[in-house]
Amino acid sequence: MNTLRFILLLxxxxxxxxxxxxxxxxxxxxxxxxxxxxxxPEEQGFFEGETxxxxxxTLPKTDMAPIVKTxxxxxxxxxxxxxxxxxxxxxxxxxLFVPYVGACVHTPPPPENQIVYVSLKKPxxxxxxxxxxxxxxxxxxxxxxxxxxxxGYHMTEATTEVYDY
Amino acid sequence: xxFLLLLxxxxxxxxxxxxxxxxxxxxxxxxxxxxxxxxxxxxxxKHSFTNTISGTDLLVGARSGSVQLLLYSVFRIGxxxxxxxxDSYEKISSHPSVAWSIPISLGDxxxxxxxxxTTQAYFEHYRFADDQALEFKIGKPFSGVYDTVIGAEVAxxxxxxxxxxxxxxxxxxDTDFARHDDKPFVVTGILERTGTxxxxxxxxxxxxxxxxxxxxxxxxxxxxxxxxxxxxxxxxQPKQITAFMLxxxxxxxxxxxxxxxxxxxxxxxxxxxxxxxLGELWQLIGVAEKALFIIAVFVLLNSFVGLLTVxxxxxxxxxxxxxxxxxxxxxxxxxxxxxxxxxLLFAIVGCFLGVFLFLVAIVLSQPxxxxxxxxxxxxxxxxxxxxxxxxxxxxxxxxGSIPGYRAYKQSLADGMSIKL
Amino acid sequence: xxTKTALLKVENLRxxxxxxxxxxxxxxxxxxxxxxxxxxxxxxGAGKTTLLSLLGGINLPDSGLINILGTDISQLKQSRRxxxxxxxxxxxxxxxxxxxxxxxxxxxxxxxxFSSRRKAKALSKSKTLEDEAYRLLSHLQLQDRRLxxxxxxxxxxxxxxxxxxxxxxxxxxxxIIADEPTSALDADTxxxxxxxxxxxxxxxxxxxxxxxxxxxxxxxxxxxxxLNELNKADSRSKDQQQGDML
Numbered sequence: 001m002n003t004l005r006f007i008l009l010l011x012x013x014x015x016x017x018x019x020x021x022x023x024x025x026x027x028x029x030x031x032x033x034x035x036x037x038x039x040x041p042e043e044q045g046f047f048e049g050e051t052x053x054x055x056x057x058t059l060p061k062t063d064m065a066p067i068v069k070t071x072x073x074x075x076x077x078x079x080x081x082x083x084x085x086x087x088x089x090x091x092x093x094x095x096l097f098v099p100y101v102g103a104c105v106h107t108p109p110p111p112e113n114q115i116v117y118v119s120l121k122k123p124x125x126x127x128x129x130x131x132x133x134x135x136x137x138x139x140x141x142x143x144x145x146x147x148x149x150x151x152g153y154h155m156t157e158a159t160t161e162v163y164d165y
Numbered sequence: 166x167x168f169l170l171l172l173x174x175x176x177x178x179x180x181x182x183x184x185x186x187x188x189x190x191x192x193x194x195x196x197x198x199x200x201x202x203x204x205x206x207x208x209x210x211k212h213s214f215t216n217t218i219s220g221t222d223l224l225v226g227a228r229s230g231s232v233q234l235l236l237y238s239v240f241r242i243g244x245x246x247x248x249x250x251x252d253s254y255e256k257i258s259s260h261p262s263v264a265w266s267i268p269i270s271l272g273d274x275x276x277x278x279x280x281x282x283t284t285q286a287y288f289e290h291y292r293f294a295d296d297q298a299l300e301f302k303i304g305k306p307f308s309g310v311y312d313t314v315i316g317a318e319v320a321x322x323x324x325x326x327x328x329x330x331x332x333x334x335x336x337x338x339d340t341d342f343a344r345h346d347d348k349p350f351v352v353t354g355i356l357e358r359t360g361t362x363x364x365x366x367x368x369x370x371x372x373x374x375x376x377x378x379x380x381x382x383x384x385x386x387x388x389x390x391x392x393x394x395x396x397x398x399x400x401x402q403p404k405q406i407t408a409f410m411l412x413x414x415x416x417x418x419x420x421x422x423x424x425x426x427x428x429x430x431x432x433x434x435x436x437x438x439x440x441x442x443l444g445e446l447w448q449l450i451g452v453a454e455k456a457l458f459i460i461a462v463f464v465l466l467n468s469f470v471g472l473l474t475v476x477x478x479x480x481x482x483x484x485x486x487x488x489x490x491x492x493x494x495x496x497x498x499x500x501x502x503x504x505x506x507x508x509l510l511f512a513i514v515g516c517f518l519g520v521f522l523f524l525v526a527i528v529l530s531q532p533x534x535x536x537x538x539x540x541x542x543x544x545x546x547x548x549x550x551x552x553x554x555x556x557x558x559x560x561x562x563x564x565g566s567i568p569g570y571r572a573y574k575q576s577l578a579d580g581m582s583i584k585l
Numbered sequence: 586x587x588t589k590t591a592l593l594k595v596e597n598l599r600x601x602x603x604x605x606x607x608x609x610x611x612x613x614x615x616x617x618x619x620x621x622x623x624x625x626x627x628x629x630g631a632g633k634t635t636l637l638s639l640l641g642g643i644n645l646p647d648s649g650l651i652n653i654l655g656t657d658i659s660q661l662k663q664s665r666r667x668x669x670x671x672x673x674x675x676x677x678x679x680x681x682x683x684x685x686x687x688x689x690x691x692x693x694x695x696x697x698x699f700s701s702r703r704k705a706k707a708l709s710k711s712k713t714l715e716d717e718a719y720r721l722l723s724h725l726q727l728q729d730r731r732l733x734x735x736x737x738x739x740x741x742x743x744x745x746x747x748x749x750x751x752x753x754x755x756x757x758x759x760x761i762i763a764d765e766p767t768s769a770l771d772a773d774t775x776x777x778x779x780x781x782x783x784x785x786x787x788x789x790x791x792x793x794x795x796x797x798x799x800x801x802x803x804x805x806x807x808x809x810x811x812l813n814e815l816n817k818a819d820s821r822s823k824d825q826q827q828g829d830m831l
Contacts, residue, residue, distance in 0.1 A: 084440035085416060086219075088295070089212035095440075096416060109420030117416050129444050152417040170698050174687075181686030485681050491643060492678075494671020494699040496664050 023077035023136040028099045031153065032113050033066050065111035067153060072141035076155075079134050079163050082118075091123035097135055097155075116153040124160045132163040171499055175506045182479065189468075189475050190515050196465040197519025197557060201550060202526065203461040207454040209541045211447065214240075217361040218439050220292040222419050225249070225257070225426055226408035228433035232449065235442040238269060238408040241279045241362045245271065248405035253432045258409065262422055265290045265412040270374045270403065273333045273345075278319050280333050280367045282374035282403075288314075290412060293361050303327055304354030310372045310397060314354035318364035325352055331367070333377060345377045348393040360540040372401040411436075465557065468515075469564050472508055476568045480504070480575075487576050500576045501569040508565030512558045520546070520554065591652075592760060592792045593617040593640070598649035599818075600639055610635055610646070611818035615810075617792060619759075622783060624803050625796045627812030633796045636812070637764055640794070641674055642666035654759055671699040675753030675791070677782075679765040682749035683737045692737060693718040693752045703756025714755075721751040724788070725781050743774045750782050757789040765797050779805055 081101040086094035097116040118135055137158025142151050179186045218239050226234045227247045236242045248270075258266035267290055270282030288299055288306045304327050307314055315325060325331070330349040350369060358364055376396040391399070413419060419438065426436035487500055527541055534541055595615035601608045609632050617623055627633040638644045640651060642658045645666075651659045654673060658666055675696065683692045694714040697704035704714065711717035722728065725747040737745065746766055753761055763782070767775040779802055786793050795806065803809050 083438060084444070085222075087215065087440060089208070089215040096419065109424050112417045112421075115417055115420070129440070151415065167699075177686045486684050489678075489682065489684060491667075492641065492670070492676040493696055494667050494669075496667045 023075045025077045026071075027078065028080070028114055031068060031071065031116075032111075033068050036066050036113075065113040067113050067141045067143070067151075069141055069143070071139050071153075074139050075137070076139045077134055077136040078116075079132055080116075081132055082129055084129050085117075087129075088123075090127070091125045092120070092129065093123040094119045101130055112152050116155055118158050119154070119156045121157045121159055134161040134163050135159075136161070167499065168502070171503050172506060172510075175503055175510060178483075179507060179510065185475055186511075189472050189511055190518065192468045192471050193511060193515025194518040194522060196461075196468040197516050197554070198522045198526070200461045200465055200553065200557075201519065201523045201546070203454075203457050204550070204553065205523075205527075205541060205545050206539070207458065209545055210450075210454070210539060213360065213539050214446070215443060216294040218293055219296050220290075220412065221410045221439050222413045222416065223411040223423055223426070223436045224408065224439055224442065225411060225434055225436045228435045231435065231437040231442045232446050234408065234435055234437055235439065235446060237271065238410075239362070239439070241271070241281070241366060245407045248407055249409075249434055250432055251402075251404050251406060253429065253434065254406055254409055257426060257429075258411070260422075262413055262415070262418045263411055264414045266409055267291060268371065268403075268406040268409040270371055270405075271407045273335055273374070273377065275319075275331055275333050275367050276323060278316075278322075278365050278367050280369060280374075282369050282371045282406075284371060287368065291363075291410070293359055293363070297359070299359065299363065300357040302355045302357045304352070307353055307368070307370045307373070309351075309353075310370060310376050310401065311348065311350050311393065312353040312370065312373070313350040314356060314368040315352055316356050316364040316366045316368075317358035319367055320352075320355045325355070327352055327355065333367070333369075335377075335381065347390060348377055348396065371403040371406070375401040375403050469561065472511055472561070473564055473567060476504065476507055476565070477571070480568050480572055483572075484575060484579065487572060488579055491576055491579075497573045497576050501566075501573040503569075504572045505562065505565035505569035508561050508568075509558070512561030516554050516557055520550075590619055591616050592619040592621070592654060593794075594650075594652040595640075596650050596652075598639065598646050598651060600635065600644065600646045608647075608818040610639065610816055612636075612649075612815055613817065615815060617794065619792055620787075620790065622786070622793045622805070622807045623795065624806035624809040625794065625812055625815075626798065626800060626803070626809060627796065628798050632816055632818075633812055634764065636816070637762055637794075637796060641676065641762060642670045668700075671696075672702045673758050674760045674762060675755075675758040677746070677749045677753045677761070677763040677766045679768050680742075682752075683745055685736070685738055687737070689722075689733045689735075689737055689740070689748055690715050690718050692748060693721070693755055696752050696755050700756065703758060705756075707756040717755060718751060721754055721785070722747070724785050725750055727751075742769050743778065746770065746778055747781065750778075750785065754785055754789055754791070757791065759791060761786055761791045761793045763793065763795045766795075767802065768797065768799065775799075775802070 080097050080099050082092060082095040083098060083101065084092045084095045086092070095118055097118045098110050099114055100110075116135070116139075118137065124133075135155065135158050137155035140154040140156070142154060224234055224238055226238055227245055227249050229246050233243060234245075237245050254266075254268055257263070258268075265286060267286045268284060269287070271279065273280035285306055291299055293299075301314075302317065302320075304314065313331065319325065329352045331352065332344050332346045332349055334344045350367075350373065356363065376393070376399075379396050379399060379401075380391045411422070413422060423436040423438070426434050487503075490500065490503075491497075524543060524546060527543055527545070531541065593616070595612055598610060598612040598615075599608050600610040625633060625636070635644070639646055640653075642651075642661070643666075646659050649659065650657045653669070656669065658669055661669060683689075684695070687695065694717075697707055697714055707714055707717040711720055719733075722733070727733070727744060727747050732740065732744070737748070740748065746769075749766070753763075766782070767778055770778055783793065783805055793806075795802075796812075
């Protein structure tokens with residue numbers, strides 16, 4: 001009887017520990033390298049059409065914002081908003097995951113290292129695309145673009161939870 | 166045993182009041198039909214809208230509002246405020262971040278169907294529903310200037326086949342005096358049904374649109390007419406388009422490209438993410454469709470109030486009958502069941518009729534609805550709808566408890582001193 | 586009287602309505618033998634309906650006992666009283682005895698639907714309940730089958746009363762309680778109906794309790810009781826009571 005109680009107690013105390021070691025909670029700041037300074041986009045042209053004087057324009061090299069390589073293949077969990085990419089009337093299966101929505105007019109859009117392309121294991125049933133959620137999954141930090149993948153942060157087989165304020 | 170007896174008595178009692186019973190039944194039947202109809206249409210409408218476009222990263226048009234852009238470019242509802250220049254389109258679509266682009270040009274119509282000028286890229290890259298591509302029922306994309314590919318609805322409705330000729334009209338409404346009747350178009354392809362506004366569209370090449378308007382530069386047909394054949398020799402390079410769709414190489418660049426387009430200094434343009442724009446559209450419509458549903462619920466409640474009134478009124482007339490039953494040994498709780506089961510019976514039969522009416526309506530209205538891009542199959546009556554019906558029946562039992570309880574109390578109080 | 590064979594025995598029955606300060610019913614003693622035909626004379630409002638509802642087990646006395654066929658119904662629960670009434674008592678009212686949405690036959694057989702005991706007894710006399718209903722009706726001189734298929738509202742009052750009597754009698758309940766059954770009938774029909782009723786009761790061996798204000802019918806009965814003598818709680822004035830006696 002006593003050994004049973006002991007085992008029960010042990011599993012109870014261990015279980016949150018075991019569960020939490022599954023996905024490590026990170027913040028959006030962790031996705032940016034510490035030494036990197038984001039550049040305001042006004043300083044970098046995108047379509048060289050900004051001048052009216054008909055000169056031959058050249059396209060500038062636009063560097064993608066750097067990613068933190070050590071996050072590659074880590075099981076991570078972070079909160080944010082979904083920008084639906086693949087969806088139907090009642091669910092979302094793929095989305096761009098960002099720290100905020102709707103503010104985009106006053107400030108530039110988030111740099112590439114503040115966007116995660118998420119593909120869900122199971123489509124998430126939702127009526128409200130703009131509700132904040134937790135996304136948990138295996139992070140893939142891809143440096144450069146290949147035939148099969150684009151550069152940046154990706155998560156596949158991810159799961160979501162509603163974020164309680 | 167006694168329960169069956171009570172049901173038999175209730176049933177005979179309702180039959181005896183045939184006329185009012187039928188009216189009450191009709192009222193419930195109609196409200197259930199309405200409830201199911203509104204609920205299904207709103208769900209299917211959302212489904213149909215969301216299925217219209219898939220895989221496009223950005224929609225771009227002249228600067229207006231995101232919902233407006235979505236509506237005219239994808240749903241062919243409403244109109245653009247103005248066009249965008251071809252050079253802006255070229256500059257943006259040739260950027261290394263862009264994988265593909267589809268330019269479109271709107272403004273003409275044919276017998277109520279919208280004409281859309283576009284390129285081969287449309288047939289290659291346009292996707293809808295779950296990444297489904299456009300398929301040809303017969304024929305192929307346009308190659309000549311006056312070739313046209315029509316949607317399934319257009320072909321069915323107007324009975325067009327390969328090789329048929331069409332006259333297109335200037336503007337959204339097709340009338341004699343606004344027709345480009347000197348330049349007929351030939352059907353070279355008919356698309357398979359998609360369940361989207363594509364079915365209601367007549368697709369032509371951008372050159373075709375230019376040819377149509379070559380002698381309309383002043384806003385009306387010029388005195389020097391240019392024939393169809395003459396137009397072929399002229400420069401048919403489009404100078405303007407209404408909107409374009411973009412597919413990017415990397416989804417991560419969506420915001421950057423969107424931002425750049427929105428800030429493009431040479432021309433005021435608007436780039437939207439279809440997903441977000443649909444979300445906004447649904448926010449707008451959402452209010453209306455929720456309101457419709459609430460109204461339908463109130464209509465149902467109204468029917469229940471009617472039912473309650475009918476039963477309560479009959480209660481007064483039935484006091485004598487209840488007293489007789491009591492004298493025969495009927496218990497007060499059996500009196501309760503007698504009255505409560507009446508509303509339950511009405512509700513069950515009413516629901517049954519309402520569902521039947523609903524299914525019949527679906528079958529009959531399918532051709533009409535498809536014209537609006539709404540696809541409502543019989544299978545849309547499923548588990549959720551059954552739950553709705555179960556709730557209706559449950560509520561009716563609760564409502565029936567009111568007269569039931571009153572009869573119960575009365576039968577105890579009356580005893581045998583029945584007030585006639 | 587030998588109380589052992591008493592069909593109905595009442596002792597110290599007291600009853601008042603909930604809102605009332607005074608008893609409306611106070612009967613020290615009432616005893617009715619099996620097979621007796623008892624006439625209870627009382628004016629409307631003197632409490633005869635209350636008495637009948639107490640004897641029928643519809644209302645519960647505040648104190649005292651009501652013993653019918655050896656059972657004190659004042660001690661029974663509501664549902665048991667209802668079942669007792671269904672099994673052993675048949676009622677005939679003054680007016681509107683019948684349920685309008687049931688046929689003539691269905692009205693009669695309804696009594697057996699509430700009592701399996703009466704059903705069994707009825708089936709011992711005829712093959713089916715319908716046959717038994719027809720049999721009783723023919724005894725009550727209602728044989729015209731065409732008449733019997735009409736809705737009950739199309740029958741004359743006299744015909745309706747006879748149908749009510751058949752319902753009260755089917756399955757031979759031991760006690761028949763009739764509350765002014767002839768008061769809505771015209772003078773000629775009254776006697777006729779009374780005779781039919783009483784002879785059929787005798788035939789089935791039932792005891793009859795007949796309440797009416799019409800003393801002209803008294804002669805057909807074995808015993809006659811004045812309600813205001815029976816009921817000590819008669820609250821009407823002495824003059825009104827005097828009026829009764831005449």
